[in-house]
Amino acid sequence: MNNTILVVDDEEAIRNLLERAFTKAGYTVHSAESGEEALEILKQENIQVMFLDLKLPGMSGVELCTKIRKDKPIALIYAMTAYTSLFELADCREAGFDDYFTKPFELKVLFKAAEDAFEKIERWKKR
Amino acid sequence: MYTADPRPIGTEKPVRLLIVEDDPGDARLVRLALTESGHPCEMEVAERVSTALERLHDSVFDLVLLDMGLPDSQGIDTVSKVHAECPNIPIVVLTGLDDEDIGVQAVRIGAQEYLVKEDISSNLLKRTITYAIERKQAEEERLEREKLQSILEIAGAVCHELNQPMQAISGYSEMLMADISKDNPLYEDFKEIKRQIVRMADITKKLMRITRYETRDYIGGTKIIDIDKAIEVPKVPKVS
Missing domain, CATH: 3.40.50.2300 (Response regulator)
Known part of the structure; x- marks a missing residue:
C-alpha cells in the first residue's frame, strides 16, 4: 500500500519536524519548501495525502491546492496555517482543501488526519 | 491630546x-x-x-x-x-x-x-x-481609525509570526516525549513546555480573533460577512 505523504512548508524547522515525525510514524515523506517544488515532486511521485502550508513564497498554498486538485480529485489535501480568518477558510474550501489545521497544532492531530486519510483512500479504492 | x-x-x-x-x-x-x-x-x-x-x-x-x-x-x-x-x-x-x-x-x-x-x-x-x-x-x-487599524494589523502579523516557532517548539517537545518513557523525569519537563505553548497559543488566538474582526469587519462602519461562506460546512467527500 502506498503510504507516501507530501509536506509543503517554507519554514525549515517545521518541514524537518513533520518529515521526521511522519517518518517515525511509518510513512514515506517527501517535502518541499515551495509550491513550485511541490508540483515537481508530484510529477514524479504518486502521492495522495498532503499537508500544505498556506503562506508560501511565490505560489500560495491556496493556489497550489487548486492546481493539484485539477489532476487529483480524490487526493486528501490539508491546509496548515498560522493565521485563519473566515475569508481564508472560505478560500480554502473553494480551492479544494479537505480540512485545515491551525498552528500550533499537536502532532497527534496530524497523525490522526493522515491515518484517516489513508483509510478513506483504501475504502474508495474498494468501491 | x-x-x-x-x-x-x-x-x-x-x-x-x-x-x-x-x-x-x-x-x-x-x-x-x-x-x-x-x-x-x-x-x-x-x-x-x-x-x-x-x-x-x-x-x-x-x-x-x-x-x-x-x-x-x-x-x-x-x-x-x-x-x-x-x-x-x-x-x-x-x-x-x-x-x-x-x-x-x-x-x-x-x-x-x-x-x-x-x-x-x-x-x-x-x-x-x-x-x-x-x-x-x-x-x-479617520486618522484615528487608520492608526488603530495599522496597530491591529501589526498585532495580527506578529501573532502569525509567533505561531510558527510555537509550532516548532510544541512539535519537537511532542516528538521527544514520544521517545522517552513516562517515568523519565524529563517527560514532565517536556509536558510543561507543551503546556506553556498551549497557553501562548491561546493568547495569540484571542488576539488574532480581535484583530481579524476589528480590522476586516467592524472598523469603517458596516460589518460585512458572507453568511453562506461563514456557516458552510467543510466539503468532506461522503464515504459510505
Missing part, C-alpha cells in the same frame, strides 16, 4: 475661537461679523504668532482664525507654525484680495479653509467655521 469639539455653532456650548490678527480693524470686523451671526462664540485675539502659540498651548480652542501677515511671522510659514503646534485644531486662514493663491497653499499644508477678508459676511463666516470644525473632526476620526 486636545481634539476640537465636534459641536457646530448653534448648539449650546459656545465655540471657542482664537483670532490671530494684528490689525485691530480687521479683528473688529471679524468679531462683529461673528456677533451678528447670533451664535454663541467666545473670542480671543492674539496679535502675534508667538502669543497665539502660547495661548494654544495653555488653553483649549475649537478653531483658529489666522491672518498670515503678522509682525513675527509672514505668509505660509505662519500656517505651518500654528499647524505644527496644534495639528488637531482646525485653522481658517484670512487672506487679502491679492493673495488668494497663498490661501490655496495654506489649505494644502493643513488649513481647513481660507477666507478673503474683503468678502467676509456673518453667514459666510458662520458656515465656514461650522464646516471647518466638522471636517476637521471627521478627518481626525
Whole structure:
C-alpha cells in the first residue's frame, strides 16, 4: 500500500519536524519548501495525502491546492496555517482543501488526519 | 491630546475661537461679523504668532482664525507654525484680495479653509467655521481609525509570526516525549513546555480573533460577512 505523504512548508524547522515525525510514524515523506517544488515532486511521485502550508513564497498554498486538485480529485489535501480568518477558510474550501489545521497544532492531530486519510483512500479504492 | 469639539455653532456650548490678527480693524470686523451671526462664540485675539502659540498651548480652542501677515511671522510659514503646534485644531486662514493663491497653499499644508477678508459676511463666516470644525473632526476620526487599524494589523502579523516557532517548539517537545518513557523525569519537563505553548497559543488566538474582526469587519462602519461562506460546512467527500 502506498503510504507516501507530501509536506509543503517554507519554514525549515517545521518541514524537518513533520518529515521526521511522519517518518517515525511509518510513512514515506517527501517535502518541499515551495509550491513550485511541490508540483515537481508530484510529477514524479504518486502521492495522495498532503499537508500544505498556506503562506508560501511565490505560489500560495491556496493556489497550489487548486492546481493539484485539477489532476487529483480524490487526493486528501490539508491546509496548515498560522493565521485563519473566515475569508481564508472560505478560500480554502473553494480551492479544494479537505480540512485545515491551525498552528500550533499537536502532532497527534496530524497523525490522526493522515491515518484517516489513508483509510478513506483504501475504502474508495474498494468501491 | 486636545481634539476640537465636534459641536457646530448653534448648539449650546459656545465655540471657542482664537483670532490671530494684528490689525485691530480687521479683528473688529471679524468679531462683529461673528456677533451678528447670533451664535454663541467666545473670542480671543492674539496679535502675534508667538502669543497665539502660547495661548494654544495653555488653553483649549475649537478653531483658529489666522491672518498670515503678522509682525513675527509672514505668509505660509505662519500656517505651518500654528499647524505644527496644534495639528488637531482646525485653522481658517484670512487672506487679502491679492493673495488668494497663498490661501490655496495654506489649505494644502493643513488649513481647513481660507477666507478673503474683503468678502467676509456673518453667514459666510458662520458656515465656514461650522464646516471647518466638522471636517476637521471627521478627518481626525479617520486618522484615528487608520492608526488603530495599522496597530491591529501589526498585532495580527506578529501573532502569525509567533505561531510558527510555537509550532516548532510544541512539535519537537511532542516528538521527544514520544521517545522517552513516562517515568523519565524529563517527560514532565517536556509536558510543561507543551503546556506553556498551549497557553501562548491561546493568547495569540484571542488576539488574532480581535484583530481579524476589528480590522476586516467592524472598523469603517458596516460589518460585512458572507453568511453562506461563514456557516458552510467543510466539503468532506461522503464515504459510505
